[in-house]
Amino acid sequence: MDGDTDKDAGDGGNPVKLTHSKAVALMVAVTLMWSIAGVVTRHLEQARSFEVTFWRSLFTLAALLVILPVLQGRAVFASMRQSGRALWISGLCWSVMFTAFMVAILLMPVANVLVTMAAGPLLTALFARVFIGHRIAPRTWAAIGVAGLGIAWMYGSQMAGLPVVGTLVALCVPVAAAINWTVVQHAQRHGHAVDLAPAVLVGAVISVLTTLPLALPFQASAHDLWLLALLGVVQLAIPCVLAVRCGQVLKAPELALLSLLEVIFGILLAWLGAGEEPAAAVLTGGALVIGALVFNELLAFKEQQ
Template identity: 60%
Template structure:
């Protein structure tokens, strides 16, 4: 896969990911842990059916024994579970912009993790892009924090998402060249762990048929499909670039919540979003202009 194709696919992934906030605002009666349970359960069901379609009908018979013996798959599965669970819980506790702004700390954390654990060097322009994006996020964060203690709690839960995401992208990158390790089951494992962990707290169920339809759509098209794509993309794109491109979810998610759910962001959120978008586009344009035909393996040429 060419780099440009991988970038376009990653932008499609962020488009699918960004739908969660707006869709969750149209639920009738499902709240809190029940929202997380149903989304994760539908995600696990979709992956149970999709993976054999992609890898052959005997996929699970061969994959499950390897799954139990692979620390990388278990670690990645735990990261996915934290991401799935914390994200939806945070959305039920605070505004969409608050959650997505907090998640946008992911690129900085991913770059730091890749530098510490993978010994990967980042191009100077990527560090500049990360710090500009982080400054925009900090501006948004300071404004949204005036909403009160409840916003603090929701954003505290949301903070688990970029930490788990940075850990996951770094782990996926470390295993990207290892053809013997199939990390696709980790996406399924994360969904199963998230559903099992939230099931006792979700009972008794209150979701309507309308809620179940929306949550099924989130489980399949907002989680299962894009998460399978992003695992494949980590074989082409460096971890820090995956995390930086994922910032588009922040802007799109706030936009959809504004246009579809009527949840308007503050002026500070809009200004911060412009800074994030400028950093993302600038990094990609400079990368396309300066990228050599064969990047050196020792440096992340983003």
């Protein structure tokens, strides 16, 4: 792609240059790592609810304490103390996403949670319009409407069989994501760039501290701890850091579009690896949500080109 040379020119300070095509391939790998949460959770033996979130966040924290100094040097921790309010708000949003996602996965089918999360980019556009005055293109308004119909179809046809609490918890994930990106965009517009990798670390710390009292008494078996360590390191810490790296090369519409692969991979893995076949309404509603976002992001990318 023609933009590869220009992208690399701005990466002189990075130890490894990342071309556009490599960033796309890396982002696909990131979504595959993100998508294992549902199928792995279904194989837990004794760990439940907030204990699952606590252990995953703790292993994520431990991994990031190793990964970040290796990639950015020990100065990353000193820079966090000097960061503005946006970093800590972003970290709080990450902690909500960490916690709500795992609790929702334990309360509802994986497919329902993932399709609900897919509405995040459209919610971000809406929040950015309301709170920081970003203009929303007519195509995005149309996509928001179609995605809303898709989610209404998915939940409306099976509301009697789904817990209300689970639905509300699942909705916390895209809402927190929308707040997160809106805060980051607002900070950048005012000359305060937010390093999202340390923000993920802050989110892990908050998640560990808030879920610890709710996780007691611990019931996780050794088998569970191995699986939760896998989630903390491979499903969360590593892909989040890699996604931030990809974000330095890929445009926002590309990132949003590629991130949708998590929904597809996650539903397939839960189906093949845990026998969790998605309901027809989920597939139909999910197709509307993903189709609306794909259409919107493709048009946005063409406009940027």
